[in-house]
Amino acid sequence: MVRNPLRTNMSNNTRVKQGAWSGEEDQKLITYIRRYGIWNWTHMPKAAGLARTGKSCRLRWMNYLRPDIRHGNITKKEEDLILELHRLLGNKWAAIVARLSGRTDNEIKNYWNTHMKKGVGNRNKLKIPTACDVEVKPDHNDSSSHPCPHVAGGCVPQRFL
DNA sequence: AATCTCCACAACCGCGCGCAT
DNA sequence: CATGCGCGCGGTTGTGGAGAT
Numbered sequence: 441m442v443r444n445p446l447r448t449n450m451s452n453n454t455r456v457k458q459g460a461w462s463g464e465e466d467q468k469l470i471t472y473i474r475r476y477g478i479w480n481w482t483h484m485p486k487a488a489g490l491a492r493t494g495k496s497c498r499l500r501w502m503n504y505l506r507p508d509i510r511h512g513n514i515t516k517k518e519e520d521l522i523l524e525l526h527r528l529l530g531n532k533w534a535a536i537v538a539r540l541s542g543r544t545d546n547e548i549k550n551y552w553n554t555h556m557k558k559g560v561g562n563r564n565k566l567k568i569p570t571a572c573d574v575e576v577k578p579d580h581n582d583s584s585s586h587p588c589p590h591v592a593g594g595c596v597p598q599r600f601l
Numbered sequence: 602a603a604t605c606t607c608c609a610c611a612a613c614c615g616c617g618c619g620c621a622t
Numbered sequence: 623c624a625t626g627c628g629c630g631c632g633g634t635t636g637t638g639g640a641g642a643t
Contacts, residue, residue, distance in 0.1 A: 459611095459637090480628080482628060493613095495614090496612075496613080498629075500611090502630090504611080531631095533632065545632080546611075546612085550609070550611080554608070
């Protein structure tokens, strides 16, 4: 994740931090936005005392810090909706997310790429089995240890347990 | 216990669009 | 009309953790 933890911002020659956000940085961003709102992502980081690009701040806020976001626990209902919307809209994550309250495009995109992508594209066209049906892992027969999110009540990211 | 492999996901990058000048 | 800026979107990468060997 941390590709180049401290890199020079070529536009203004200041050092910008990359990689995972610390709790302190999160707090700075939240506090600043609560107090002053979002006025300009490009110039805000400096005003907020953050050595980050505006882009990085925006992403962090939009995908993780916004108070109206629900993390993890994608329900079967949501998953069905994602499938249907993806069938209709394709990879238009922003459009899909607009109909899923409390979710972010990044989250849905990640979820799709990791849990639903395999086999689904073809399934939509050809009605062939899902990833679940195709990729039967050894323990898939054991419903008690079913690792697949396609099962109702599916997996919950461990960090939220 | 140590090492390897795979998976999930946070974060980065490049591109395109809309708006102001 | 051309240009520059700011923002949002979609694709991709890299890390950490869990499970397998």
